[in-house]
Amino acid sequence: MTAPRTFNGGWLSEVEGGLLLQSCFRVNGAPAFAPDADHTTLSVDVLEAWSASGRPLELAPLPEGLDHDVVRTSVPNLLEVESSTVRLHLLDHAVAVVDGKAPEPIGWSTEGAIDLDPDQHEGLEHAWSLERSLTNVSQGAYVSDRTHRLGMDARLALAAQAGPTWPPRGADEEGHDLGAGTHLRPSGTVYSWTRLIAAGAPSEFALRAPLLGGLTSMVIDLDDGPRGVFLHADGHDANVDIGHRVRLVVRRLYAQDGVLRYGRKALK
Amino acid sequence: MVDVAVVGAGQTAFGQHPGAMKDMWSEAVRACVESVDGDLSLNEVDELFLGSTAFGGGQLGNTAAYLAEHAGMAGVPARRVENACASSGFALRDGWAAIASGRADLVVVGGLETMNDLTPERKRYWLGVSGDTEWERLAGLTFPGTYALMARRHAHEHGSTHDDLVHISVKNHAHAVDNEHAHLRKAVPFEKAAAGAMIADPLTLYDCCPTSDGAACLVLASADLARSLTDTPVWMRGSGAASDHLALHDRPSLTTLPATRKAAAQAYAAAGIGPKDLDVAEVHDCFTIAELLATEDLGLAEVGEGGTFAREGRGRRNEGRTTVNGSGGLKAKGHPLGATGAGQVVEVFKQLRGQASARQVRDAGWALTHNVGGSGATCAVHIFGRDRA
Numbered sequence: 001m002t003a004p005r006t007f008n009g010g011w012l013s014e015v016e017g018g019l020l021l022q023s024c025f026r027v028n029g030a031p032a033f034a035p036d037a038d039h040t041t042l043s044v045d046v047l048e049a050w051s052a053s054g055r056p057l058e059l060a061p062l063p064e065g066l067d068h069d070v071v072r073t074s075v076p077n078l079l080e081v082e083s084s085t086v087r088l089h090l091l092d093h094a095v096a097v098v099d100g101k102a103p104e105p106i107g108w109s110t111e112g113a114i115d116l117d118p119d120q121h122e123g124l125e126h127a128w129s130l131e132r133s134l135t136n137v138s139q140g141a142y143v144s145d146r147t148h149r150l151g152m153d154a155r156l157a158l159a160a161q162a163g164p165t166w167p168p169r170g171a172d173e174e175g176h177d178l179g180a181g182t183h184l185r186p187s188g189t190v191y192s193w194t195r196l197i198a199a200g201a202p203s204e205f206a207l208r209a210p211l212l213g214g215l216t217s218m219v220i221d222l223d224d225g226p227r228g229v230f231l232h233a234d235g236h237d238a239n240v241d242i243g244h245r246v247r248l249v250v251r252r253l254y255a256q257d258g259v260l261r262y263g264r265k266a267l268k
Numbered sequence: 269m270v271d272v273a274v275v276g277a278g279q280t281a282f283g284q285h286p287g288a289m290k291d292m293w294s295e296a297v298r299a300c301v302e303s304v305d306g307d308l309s310l311n312e313v314d315e316l317f318l319g320s321t322a323f324g325g326g327q328l329g330n331t332a333a334y335l336a337e338h339a340g341m342a343g344v345p346a347r348r349v350e351n352a353c354a355s356s357g358f359a360l361r362d363g364w365a366a367i368a369s370g371r372a373d374l375v376v377v378g379g380l381e382t383m384n385d386l387t388p389e390r391k392r393y394w395l396g397v398s399g400d401t402e403w404e405r406l407a408g409l410t411f412p413g414t415y416a417l418m419a420r421r422h423a424h425e426h427g428s429t430h431d432d433l434v435h436i437s438v439k440n441h442a443h444a445v446d447n448e449h450a451h452l453r454k455a456v457p458f459e460k461a462a463a464g465a466m467i468a469d470p471l472t473l474y475d476c477c478p479t480s481d482g483a484a485c486l487v488l489a490s491a492d493l494a495r496s497l498t499d500t501p502v503w504m505r506g507s508g509a510a511s512d513h514l515a516l517h518d519r520p521s522l523t524t525l526p527a528t529r530k531a532a533a534q535a536y537a538a539a540g541i542g543p544k545d546l547d548v549a550e551v552h553d554c555f556t557i558a559e560l561l562a563t564e565d566l567g568l569a570e571v572g573e574g575g576t577f578a579r580e581g582r583g584r585r586n587e588g589r590t591t592v593n594g595s596g597g598l599k600a601k602g603h604p605l606g607a608t609g610a611g612q613v614v615e616v617f618k619q620l621r622g623q624a625s626a627r628q629v630r631d632a633g634w635a636l637t638h639n640v641g642g643s644g645a646t647c648a649v650h651i652f653g654r655d656r657a
Contacts, residue, residue, distance in 0.1 A: 141393070141405055191522070192418075192421040194469050194471075196413045196416070197468070200410055200413065217413055219417055219517050227518070229407040230407050242421075253406055
């Protein structure tokens, strides 16, 4: 196993036959997920690393234990083939894509680990649990399941229309369909930013924002043209400024009607 | 087109109102009718346009019919106009158009909002419903956040500072002291405002307007009818309106509101005046940065000079060329969403008739109201004059 390097906020190592991505978060010395991460987000991250390394995105069908729709939408070039010997493995707060057996044991890094406050971590876990309960139904502003699903390609894979136009529009100034475009690269530059105190956060974040100490939001000029607004990924250093470069990674956004919803967040 | 005049204007105090929405509206209607010099019968009203976001959902459907019934206008064609915080600015435009087109002679325009009869949890659900729900809201933004993004970008591009914003807050609080209808009727020292608790960096508590209850009501009349109702009508000399991208990230710039510029250009052209002619400007300062941007977009300050305009106190009552938010503005008079635009006109009505008492602007002959919805997705600008064209 090679020494880990940082990729999408995790530790990425070359292992025999593939790649291993570990969470860099710790609670009381034990591995933990970032406050908005899980096996689904780590899987997207490792598949993006796999693709960035030039390897073909042709894997055996995805394993149980993660949100298949989110992974498939976030990694649109992913091809699942029954006969493939390359598999995604879900490990203890880590994931691996390897051709062959899953890496064992994992050599956990400690240098540069991000320690989470145990009470905060427990509080966030509880908040996610409450947020995912069906009794937690938003009022006022509300993104329906249909609207959310129709927007997943744009939200997770940054699918743009011709132009490029993003987020998608129903018609151009001549009243015509804009037509399909490409997927935008998940990288850009901070155009403006703010840090909102917990009390001012939208109700979708009401349970977690106090534990996170507020929310950092940014307007990002994407490298492929359009501008978007994104949260900063939870748990990482959110000291950003205009002109900083960021990468957009898939993380949990919030939960509604019992379902976790994911989107892209910015990471320095 | 038919010339249109405001012949009556009244409002409740803005702030924590003890009554229900129907009580507030009725109170504003009574105050408005009392302000009409001649005899007015509400059953002669041709149309009622009522601006409200129906905050809290207490009477979300058929709001206008419900409120017309409670204030002596049952049977009058009534509808709710909803454009977020610019709801009654657009209701005013609809009322003006109804008369200017010759379709109506007597119109009531109103606005109201009840914001403080909700639990904190329920209020949180409703604050921000007028922003871009699918993208901005799910990126953690409510309006303090969107305006904070504008403030930071303006500072980056033009060198404005938070102290410039504090000057706006201090000015508007000072103006509100003389306004019996103001929500926050107290002066705030510069040092205190500068040290406010952070809300959305760089905006602090003193950069943000309060959430207010309130209602305001106007009576508009055609020129012929106006003369039978008063000797001192306030003439509507220009109306402009525009919309823009709902979400900030779709706009080319965060340091200007194109909807304001478009609406103002229409209103100035119709009135045949420019910003240098204005004596009174009631602008939409939901956050101090919003007033800074408005002074630039309305032409009161050069582009990029809004900070200097504020720092030099050019908007202070009877000190600069144009008094900006002499009522206290949204910042201190209060911001009951749907009532705000109509409330601005109540102030202008008094100023142009010389009835503003301690806050009277000297020789006020021209006035402007600027009412913005959301972070600039909608905007209505109106210009009023003492004289008919």
